[in-house]
Amino acid sequence: MPRPREFDEQDAVARATDLFHRRGYHATSTRDLGEALALNPSSLYRAFGDKHALFLRALDHYQACESARCAAALEYDRPVRVVLRDWLYLMIETTDTAGCFLVNTAIELGTGDPETARRVDAAFEGTTDAIAALLRRGITAGELPADLDADATADLLFTTLAGLRVRHRAGHDSRKLRAAVDRALRILD
Numbered sequence: 001m002p003r004p005r006e007f008d009e010q011d012a013v014a015r016a017t018d019l020f021h022r023r024g025y026h027a028t029s030t031r032d033l034g035e036a037l038a039l040n041p042s043s044l045y046r047a048f049g050d051k052h053a054l055f056l057r058a059l060d061h062y063q064a065c066e067s068a069r070c071a072a073a074l075e076y077d078r079p080v081r082v083v084l085r086d087w088l089y090l091m092i093e094t095t096d097t098a099g100c101f102l103v104n105t106a107i108e109l110g111t112g113d114p115e116t117a118r119r120v121d122a123a124f125e126g127t128t129d130a131i132a133a134l135l136r137r138g139i140t141a142g143e144l145p146a147d148l149d150a151d152a153t154a155d156l157l158f159t160t161l162a163g164l165r166v167r168h169r170a171g172h173d174s175r176k177l178r179a180a181v182d183r184a185l186r187i188l189d
Contacts, residue, residue: 009047012037016048017058021101024108025055025116056115062101063123074130080138081188084131084157088181092164092174099169103162128158135188144188153187160184 019036020028030051034044048054073087098104102123111117132154138144164177 007037007039007043007047012039012047013054013057013061016054017061017101020055020058021062021104022098024104026108052113052115056119059101059105059116059119063119063126066100066102066123067126070127070130074134076134076137080134080141080143081185083134084188085181085185088157088161088164088184089178091161092168092177092181097169100162100165103165124158124162127161128154131157138188148188156187157184 015036016033019032023032028051030041030044033039033051033054034041037044039047044054048057070087070091073090074083076083078086102120105116106120106124109116132150135144135148135150135153139146139148139150160180164180167180168174168177
């Protein structure tokens with residue numbers, strides 16, 4: 001009879017997420033994962049398959065946490081411009097020194113890994129869709145111009161966010177990044 005697992009699988013995925021986030025996929029070895037999760041190689045493989053399977057679980061875990069944070073920040077209880085400004089500020093200022101795990105993964109792995117690319121694309125699309133939905137509510141409420149293209153504007157704002165997160169990780173001054181947010185939001189006028 002197999003022995004029951006003696007570790008919390010969700011906690012292990014969270015710790016793996018942190019390690020992959022800080023170091024990247026290629027710089028994280030199976031040995032590193034075993035040490036971080038306090039699992040020997042056979043237990044690691046039995047629980048998660050291989051490094052790539054655990055990496056995909058880590059991406060899923062990170063995205064679930066980020067989606068919840070994004071949805072909460074985009075709540076429509078204030079003027080749309082204020083919600084977007086505050087959300088963009090939050091996204092760049094709460095990105096730690098490791099940067100955004102999804103942006104880092106897109107840069108490191110690009111389209112070379114179809115499963116990873118699919119997850120990154122879905123995450124980016126989900127964020128862009130959330131921005132577009134907020135813009136549509138603002139158009140309907142009369143806060144934004146009726147002829148504003150919500151999808152194209154959302155794509156521009158998401159692309160701006162991705163660049164801002166990279167700049168934040170590179171250590172650029174937060175005041176300059178906030179000023180860039182303010183200038184980008186002028187597209188809503």
